[in-house]
Amino acid sequence: MFKQTDDLPECILEDMSMDGDYTTRDNVFHASEVAYTCMYKAYMDRKEGKEFDNQAMYNIYRGRIFDRHLTKLFDERELRVQHRIKNTPFIIRGRIDGLNYDTNTIYEIKTVQSINYVRGPFKNHIPQAVFYLTNYDPLATLKFIYLSMDGYKVFTYDDTLQTADSVMAEMEDRAKTLGLAIKEGEPPTPSKGNECKYCRYKKQGRCPIVKTRKRKV
Numbered sequence: 001m002f003k004q005t006d007d008l009p010e011c012i013l014e015d016m017s018m019d020g021d022y023t024t025r026d027n028v029f030h031a032s033e034v035a036y037t038c039m040y041k042a043y044m045d046r047k048e049g050k051e052f053d054n055q056a057m058y059n060i061y062r063g064r065i066f067d068r069h070l071t072k073l074f075d076e077r078e079l080r081v082q083h084r085i086k087n088t089p090f091i092i093r094g095r096i097d098g099l100n101y102d103t104n105t106i107y108e109i110k111t112v113q114s115i116n117y118v119r120g121p122f123k124n125h126i127p128q129a130v131f132y133l134t135n136y137d138p139l140a141t142l143k144f145i146y147l148s149m150d151g152y153k154v155f156t157y158d159d160t161l162q163t164a165d166s167v168m169a170e171m172e173d174r175a176k177t178l179g180l181a182i183k184e185g186e187p188p189t190p191s192k193g194n195e196c197k198y199c200r201y202k203k204q205g206r207c208p209i210v211k212t213r214k215r216k217v
């Protein structure tokens with residue numbers, strides 16, 4: 001008989017916790033940070049630090065294990081892309097997972113629990129990758145590779161340059177909102193989106209607009 005527990009060995013926990021770079025600067029935003037819609041959450045995460053339980057840390061770690069092995073197969077890996085927002089001190093940054101020169105293709109690699117639930121790139125993954133495309137070469141091909149232990153799926157971005165530009169414009173707006181809020185020390189207005197589902201501010205009853213339903217006793 002086995003009893004399920006949550007205690008990973010200390011050596012793995014240590015490696016997991018060292019395996020990230022969460023340092024932030026007030027005027028520099030990671031593309032994934034402004035890919036989400038709620039800048040209230042992004043602001044609070046900056047102020048209070050992100051919180052990961054072991055399972056969430058493991059999911060990030062699992063992604064990096066795949067990344068480390070796969071990205072070295074490309075012509076370029078972890079290619080840094082930066083975008084300075086005109087007339088502001090704000091910068092959006094990120095790293096392209098993989099790039100192949102012969103086909104001029106950018107690859108964004110994502111790992112998931114099970115491939116069966118993946119019908120297309122996730123809403124919150126798209127802006128980050130479009131950011132890479134727009135700022136590396138808008139004429140390049142962008143592909144998402146979703147991986148899990150039970151399979152993989154590949155998706156090619158086929159939207160117009162205008163759509164990519166409008167995704168970029170929205171990211172710029174969110175970065176400006178977040179940047180000004182940090183400067184003034186006032187959280188931005190929350191806005192509902194996919195991220196509400198797992199939001200700790202909602203769970204803790206601290207979201208000003210989304211309340212958790214109390215269970216009837």
Ligand code: SF4
Pocket residue numbers: 038040041190191192193195196197199200201202207208209210
């Ligand atoms: S629950 Fe509230 S704070 Fe969290 S993401 Fe949604 S709107 Fe933002």
